[in-house]
Amino acid sequence: MPRINRFALSLLIAVLLMVPLVGQLPQADAAAQSSQIDAVLVVDASNSMKASDPNQVGNEAMKMFIDMLSTKGDKVGIVSYTDKIQREKALLEIQSDADKTDLKQFIDQIDRGAYTDIAVGVKEAVKVLKQGTDPSHEPMIVVLADGNNALNPKSSKTQAESDQELSQAVKDAKQDGIPVYTIGLNADGKLNKAALADLSNQTGGKSFSTSSADDLPQILSEIFASHLKLKIVPIQSITANGNYQEVIVNVPNASVLEANISIMSASPVDVKLTDPSGNSQKIPSSNVLLSKSKSYSLIKMLKPIQGDWKLQVKGVPRDKIDINLVFNYDLELNLDLKPGATYKKGDKIDINSYLVSNNQKLSNNALYQNMNAKLKVKDLDSGDTQEVKLNNAGDHFEGVFQVPDKHRYELTVRAEEKSFYRETKPVIINAAGVSGKAPVTTPDDKDTEKPFPIWLVVGGIVALLVLAAAAYYILGAVKKANRGFVGQMVIEIRDENTGEKTYPQYKKLGAFRGKFNLHQLLQLAPELKDTEKVIFNPGKNDRIVLKNTSACTIEKSGRVIEHQAALN
Incomplete structure (x- = not known):
């Protein structure tokens, strides 16, 4: 792909920019557990990975991850790093198989560099999610690396500085509820397993390691299951005999959105599928999708009907065939209990919890x-912790919790069956009471009347006026620096060399404060760094002030605008 030196931007702002998104978005339920994912895949692209991952297991893992995502709605970004960002793909919302193909082709084009700094990759992934994640989605980061750093000796960056940068990135991820899952690639036996495990443990993710693509279905199934509060449904492995061999895939209920069946074998396999009513299903079709790679096959059944499905698999004789099954549900679990409520020791609290779709x-x-x-x-x-078994009332769960002491308590309900579980958001109740009483003052008859200190009051007023004036200017500066944006911006990029124009990109502006630049907004590649000189500042009445000191030409509704202009 040729490097673009100059390009024009058409900012199709019009009415869209002025639509306040804040306040129009539906409020998320207190116990919301989204079935949609916003993920950034982070891969170490240093030369050392030729030894740690000679068979490019990392690439296969990323492709399989993409294939396991929903057919519509999930968003994926890709960050390839060495000791700098090598290549980057901004969060792309998946709307079709073509989007998944585009992401997998991007993975195949990743090249390598000489050095490694994992802090660079994790920091960039956190930034991408902060700027582009949907608040109703579940954010996550998946890192594929060997966990070892190799800093450029000619740079001024030290290992201590890298550690500090990584520590800050981890802190930011924890603050925003972004778990980091790590897959350690260990073909040469030099995996720094402890470093990757620590990265995952700190952020609430999980850590895995492998030297073979054979482990990918199990690893990725566990990542999905952990992140979306699902369970892996075991399906017995089979040894191929050259004929079709049958396994049963049970769809337990009508609330299953997708059934992901991953099949791993050393050689290609053929598959057939029959629904519970005995009808043969075409593979692929509109309701049964098939993805294949050199190391796996993945069948995705969309909204499958409840019952026993027959999966027939034919492989090369004596090949071991591993099969994993993960369902995806559009379900949440609510706890009907008011947060912050106060109780007394001995109070009995009615517990009522139910599923929501x-x-x-x-x-x-x-x-x-x-x-x-x-x-x-x-x-x-x-x-201390304790558990109270709840009764299944047929359409909800119920029980009673008696407050044992004058303490504060955190209550969470967990409901589960063999293919998934859900947990409510913790609710804190207070049974500690209020300690101490307000002091009572009584007049002292022996006090003598003293003259009113008028000059002290005047001096105090003058001092307060000076402080108020200073605070006014400081507050104004802080408010300007933290002023937010509303609405969204629709942007197209045109290559002035070829005349080609990208599809419109819809960018929400609510995550930015004070100002931002075009490079941040679009999360462009490093070679387009000049776009950092296209700066957007918040103006009055929800307007945006654009300042352009780059070589880029900015257009609004087809007309070139000045280097500094206010956008309605």
């Missing part, structure tokens, strides 16, 4: 049949 209480009571639930209670003062 699309912000509506689940009407399919059959899903509850094989589920059990428990209330998890953590004493925030003593650190």
Whole structure:
């Protein structure tokens, strides 16, 4: 792909820019657990990976991850790093198979560099998610690396500085609830497993290691299961005999959005699928998708009907065939309890918890049949924990918790069955009471009347006026630096050498404060760094002030605009 030296931007702002997004978005439920993912895949592209990952297992893992994502709605970005950002793909919302193909082709084009600094990759991934994630989605980072750093000796950056940069990136990820999952690539036996495990543990993710693509289905299934609160449904491995061999895939209920069946074999396999009513299903079709790579096959069944499906697999004789199954549900679990409520020791609290789909209480009571639930209670003062079994009432879970002491408690309900589990957002209640009383003052008859200190009051007023004036200017400066944006911007990029124009990119502006530049907004590649000179500042009445000191030409509605202009 030729490097673009000069390009024009058409900023199709019009009415869209002025639509305030804040306040129009639906409020997320307190216990929301989205079935959509916003993920950034981070891969070490240093030359050392030729030894750590000679068979490019990392690339296969990223491709399989993309194939396991939903057919629509999930967003994926890719960051390839050495001791700098080698290549980057901004968050792309998947709307079709073509989008997945585009991402996988990008992976195939990743090249390598001489050095390694994992802090660079993790920091960039956090930034990409901060700027582009959907608040209703579940953010995550997947790092594929050997965990070892190799800094450029000619640069001034030290290992201590890299460690500090990584520590800050981890802190930012924890603050924004972004777990980091790591897959250690260990073909040469030099994996720094402890470093990768620490990165995952600090952020609430999980760490895995492998030297073979054979482990990918299990690893990626566990990542998906952990992140979306699902369970891997075991399917017995088979040894191929050259004929079709049958395994049963049970779809437990009508709330399954997708069933992901990953098949791993040393040689290609043929598959057939029959639905519970005995009808043969074409593979691929509109409801049964098939993705293949050199190391795996993935069948994705969309909204499959409930019941036993027959999967027939034919492989090369004596080949071991491993099969993994992960369902995806559009379900949340709510706890009907008011946060911050106060209670007394001995009070009995009614617990009521129920499943929700699309912000509506689940009407399919059959899903509850094989589920059990428990209330998890953590004493925030003593650190003690206890569990209370809840009754399955057919369309909800219920029970009673008696406050044992004058402490604060964190309550969480967990409901599960064999293919998934859900947990409510923790609710904190206070049974500690209010300690101490307000002091009572009484007049002292022996006090003598003293003259009113008028000059002290005048001096105080003057001092307050000076402080108020200073505070006014400081507050104005802080407010300007932290002023936010509303609405969204629609941007097209045109290559002036070829005349080609990209598809419109819709960028929400609510995440930015004070100012931002075009390079941040579009998360462009390093070679387009000149776009950092296209700066957007918040103006009055929800306007945006654009300042352009780059060589780029800026257009609005087809007309070239000045280097500094206010956009409505």
